[in-house]
Structure formats: C-alpha cells, structure tokens
C-alpha cells in the first residue's frame with residue numbers, strides 16, 4: 001500500500017465484531033486503485049467484499065441505500081471523516097491518514113508567510129496527526145500559531161470541502177492561513193470563507209504556494225454570476241439526494257425568499273447535479289444550490305446559467321451586500 005494508513009486491522013476487527021457477511025467498500029477516486037487490495041483483506045476476514053464504482057466526493061455520500069439493497073452488513077467508507085448523525089447500516093470511517101512528513105513543505109511556506117506574524121493553521125483530515133509538528137515549525141520560525149475549533153468538526157484545525165467553521169472562528173485573529181494538504185480545493189475554501197491570504201504547504205509534492213490570485217479570480221466569477229442572476233425571473237432551487245446534501249427545509253426557505261422578491265422558483269432534486277442535467281431546463285434562468293456548495297464553485301464555466309450558493313442568492317434578493325458577504329465568507333459553515 002502507498003503512504004497512507006488504511007487501518008486494515010480495524011477493518012478486520014469490525015467485520016468480526018459485527019459478523020458481517022457482506023461488506024461494501026466506498027472510496028473517493030484517488031483511492032480506488034487500492035480497492036482490490038482492500039477487498040482481499042475483507043475476503044480473508046470471511047466476508048464478501050463489494051466495491052462501489054460510483055463517484056464519492058465526501059462523507060455526505062455514504063452509500064446507505066445501495067448497501068441496504070445489497071444486504072450489506074458493514075459499509076467501510078474511506079478517506080473522509082464522519083458527517084452524518086445516523087447511518088441505517090453499520091458504517092466505519094477510515095480516514096486514510098497520510099504517512100508523509102510535512103516538515104519540508106512547511107519550511108518552504110515560511111518564505112511566503114514572511115510578512116505575517118499570526119498564522120491560522122488548518123489541515124485536511126489526512127494530515128491532522130502532524131498538527132503539533134506543523135505548529136512547532138511555525139513557532140520556531142517566530143510565528144504565533146492559532147488553531148480554530150468551532151465545535152462543528154471532529155477535530156480542531158480540520159477543514160472539509162464544505163465546512164470551514166474552524167478557520168472562520170479564528171479569521172479575525174490571524175494575518176494569514178497556512179493550509180497543509182494537497183491541491184487547491186480546501187485552501188480555496190479557506191480563502192473564500194475568511195478573506196485572508198492563504199498559503200498551501202503540500203506534503204505530497206513538498207512545495208508551498210500562495211492561492212491568493214486563484215481566490216481573486218473565483219471571486220470575480222462569483223460576482224459576475226450574482227449580477228447575471230439579478231436579471232433572472234425564474235429560479236431552480238437544487239436539492240441534493242445524497243444523505244448529507246438533502247436540505248429540504250433550506251430549499252423551501254430559498255423558494256419563499258425568491259417568491260417574496262417577485263421571482264418564480266421551482267424545486268429540482270437529484271443525486272448528481274451536472275451541467276448536462278441542467279441543460280434540460282431552458283425556462284430556468286438561474287439556480288440556487290442547496291446541495292454541495294462545491295458544485296457552484298468548482299465548475300462555474302461549465303454551467304450555462306448561474307448556479308449560486310445560498311449566501312450569494314441573499315445578495316441577489318438584497319438581504320446582504322456583496323461587501324458584507326465577502327467579510328462573512330461565501331460558505332455557510
């Protein structure tokens with residue numbers, strides 16, 4: 001196995017404890033190459049492994065219905081931290097911690113953080129075991145390190161694709177954020193939630209870089225989408241069907257707000273909300289997305305019509321200004 005901890009012994013113990021005869025393995029794309037090896041572990045434990053080939057972007061999407069339809073006794077969900085309050089099928093979350101050292105990447109980030117004294121530290125779950133070490137390196141370099149814990153996440157300092165509450169809780173106290181993890185995804189979320197300069201220390205590539213220009217580019221795109229949506233008369237309110245993306249009450253509030261603002265609004269439900277799926281509704285001028293907020297953020301150029309986050313729709317309806325939304329942060333959490 002590569003440099004990740006798949007907690008094989010824990011998986012075996014859970015299978016034995018539950019006496020599970022069928023086990024559904026669910027993981028994000030980057031981990032699927034390990035699926036067959038993980039299936040062998042399940043098989044050697046006396047259970048039948050079933051590997052989900054469906055895309056899996058977060059812990060919002062535990063394959064509960066699929067497991068029930070297959071008579072599965074245990075779901076092993078890899079790569080994410082638990083998000084649902086209750087699963088109808090026994091489920092364990094294997095967080096897949098990375099074993100890579102973070103030292104070199106953080107050392108490189110110091111140059112980019114040179115002008116900042118107070119640094120907020122945030123990580124994806126894969127690196128949280130290095131939180132103390134990262135703090136130590138920054139402190140030795142003369143930084144005051146602040147780690148947020150807003151009580152919504154499993155761990156202090158943790159950020160997920162749609163929850164930046166830990167970063168937001170300390171945004172006013174810090175000059176900049178250092179995110180430890182791979183890729184732009186989470187770091188952009190921090191920048192867009194806190195309006196603070198954000199630097200990435202990527203331990204996979206042992207490099208560090210600023211994402212401030214990327215964040216500014218996205219903010220320009222978001223502003224343009226809001227302006228376009230102000231002209232819209234008919235809105236589609238998107239409701240996700242994945243277990244952690246189903247926010248019907250919020251969608252009803254959005255519909256009521258749209259109608260109060262003189263707009264027409266329809267509720268649209270779906271598991272996978274894609275540009276192709278929305279092409280089928282030419283009478284809808286713009287969408288408000290109550291499912292996964294990253295649908296709006298990560299593919300703005302691919303949708304033909306604006307797909308706003310709920311907070312952005314409040315700007316369209318005049319409930320908040322664009323300037324105050326920037327301070328508040330685009331994400332609700």
Ligand code: SF4
Pocket residue numbers: 057058059060061160161162163244245291292293294
């Ligand atoms: S709602 Fe979106 S960002 Fe949040 S966990 Fe699910 S896939 Fe990730």
